[in-house]
Amino acid sequence: DIQMTQSPSSLSASVGDRVTITCRASQAISSYLAWYQQKPGKVPKLLIYAASTLQSGVPSRFSGSGSGTDFTLTISSLQPEDVATYYCHKYNSAPRTFGGGTKVEIK
Amino acid sequence: QVQLQESGPGLVKPSGTLSLTCAVSGDSISSSNWWSWVRQPPGKGLEWIGEIYHTGYTNYNPSLRSRVTISVDKSKNQFSLNLSSVTAADTAVYYCARDYGRGINWGQGTLVTVSS
Numbered sequence: 417d418i419q420m421t422q423s424p425s426s427l428s429a430s431v432g433d434r435v436t437i438t439c440r441a442s443q444a445i446s447s448y449l450a451w452y453q454q455k456p457g458k459v460p461k462l463l464i465y466a467a468s469t470l471q472s473g474v475p476s477r478f479s480g481s482g483s484g485t486d487f488t489l490t491i492s493s494l495q496p497e498d499v500a501t502y503y504c505h506k507y508n509s510a511p512r513t514f515g516g517g518t519k520v521e522i523k
Numbered sequence: 524q525v526q527l528q529e530s531g532p533g534l535v536k537p538s539g540t541l542s543l544t545c546a547v548s549g550d551s552i553s554s555s556n557w558w559s560w561v562r563q564p565p566g567k568g569l570e571w572i573g574e575i576y577h578t579g580y581t582n583y584n585p586s587l588r589s590r591v592t593i594s595v596d597k598s599k600n601q602f603s604l605n606l607s608s609v610t611a612a613d614t615a616v617y618y619c620a621r622d623y624g625r626g627i628n629w630g631q632g633t634l635v636t637v638s639s
Binding site for chain 1: 559561568569570571573574582583584585618622624625626627629630631632
């Protein structure tokens with residue numbers, strides 16, 4: 417089964433900073449990769465699908481890239497409302513594994 | 524707009540069976556989607572449990588396969604999760620979800636605690 421490894425597990429950055437989160441698949445998954453944002457006590461929210469397609473309504477400061485085994489979620493200018501945990505998710509086939517999560521905080 | 528609502532006991536005894544149902548509205552359980560269960564232990568990450576198609580075809584997380592059963596009831600437009608031989612490690616918020624291929628629609632989640 418394909419494992420999804422996210423890094424870092426947590427980060428602290430200043431408002432306005434560029435933030436990058438990586439997700440690595442143990443085998444190639446083409447572009448079948450989504451990113452979710454989860455705020456405390458809330459349901460996960462879809463940000464990006466197909467590795468780089470922005471979900472409708474998501475701010476343009478969020479972007480995704482990559483294909484095959486290596487993927488990146490970038491927040492171009494971190495805002496206070498971006499404090500959350502971010503998860504990657506492979507959806508090409510079962511088991512549809514999530515990454516371990518990256519907790520983003522404001523410095 | 525699809526809505527999913529989990530229901531079931533919030534407390535299960537160790538070695539017992541956790542049983543949850545997800546009522547679906549705004550979409551037919553017979554549509555071309557996978558109907559899934561995901562869980563999240565307190566303070567931890569998301570874990571995909573498994574999924575079912577309306578034909579009854581299922582896929583499960585290998586780490587849980589021996590204890591999990593997911594079923595569908597087309598007449599009630601709902602699907603269910605059974606997890607047997609539970610321990611404290613199965614304490615989590617359980618989400619039911621519609622996987623539409625490029626994304627997931629989530630239920631609100633229900634906390635299930637395993638304790639005597």
